[in-house]
Amino acid sequence: MPNQNQQQNLHSSDQVQPQFNHGGHEVFDAHEAINTVVSALEQGLLYEPHIKDQELRGILQRQRAYLTQTYNTLIETFKTGQEPSVPTQTYNMNQDNTVIYGIQPSTPKAPVASAQEIDDKCVSSFLIGNLKAAAGEFTLAALESTNPVLRRVFADSVPNLIELAYEIFLYQNKNQYYQVPQLREQDTNAILNMYAPIQGTTH
Numbered sequence: 001m002p003n004q005n006q007q008q009n010l011h012s013s014d015q016v017q018p019q020f021n022h023g024g025h026e027v028f029d030a031h032e033a034i035n036t037v038v039s040a041l042e043q044g045l046l047y048e049p050h051i052k053d054q055e056l057r058g059i060l061q062r063q064r065a066y067l068t069q070t071y072n073t074l075i076e077t078f079k080t081g082q083e084p085s086v087p088t089q090t091y092n093m094n095q096d097n098t099v100i101y102g103i104q105p106s107t108p109k110a111p112v113a114s115a116q117e118i119d120d121k122c123v124s125s126f127l128i129g130n131l132k133a134a135a136g137e138f139t140l141a142a143l144e145s146t147n148p149v150l151r152r153v154f155a156d157s158v159p160n161l162i163e164l165a166y167e168i169f170l171y172q173n174k175n176q177y178y179q180v181p182q183l184r185e186q187d188t189n190a191i192l193n194m195y196a197p198i199q200g201t202t203h
Helices: 004-009 024-049 054-080 120-144 148-174 185-192
Strands: none
Touching: 024 054, 024 120, 024 148, 054 120, 054 148, 120 148
16 A cells, blocks of 8 residues: 555646646656757857858858747747647758769868867858757657657657758758768669569558
8 A cells, every 4th residue: 555645646647737747758858859959059159150151150040040939839838738839830941952972182170279260161060960969859859758749849840950950961062061972873773772662552
């Protein structure tokens, strides 16, 4: 038999208040995921003075506005467990999706020795790193969420974080900051043709 203290700590599902309808793993993973957005926003402020390219500055400012709204939507949902007043928004990047393939000779990379050396290549690398981290944490939080609204907000935000990261990648690729090697054509074709469709219907 549970003692009196244990009995007081037991709650049936209809006694749980809306703001407490989160599981333990969900709370921890949501906390980690939300902090990736906080970090991205704060680091963006830190990096912006180092930006020289106005195109990169514009990308950062648009993405900061999107991430700010995402943060507000998330914390409202996290605190209340209910539908947020502003639902998840769709991010539409300004870049086209042209990718330059191949590796061009470049100077070997080494860490900068002073803050004055931080340039657009550094900043764009920092930005994409934060977005990749956020996409991973949001995916994990969605998989651990028991609250259906919070789960959906995290899940619906992942494609948008991928879009933000892709926008930074395209900027980097265009400026040869992020080069994309390719396999030999015959190797690529061999891998592409490794799989065959399933024939007939499945039960």
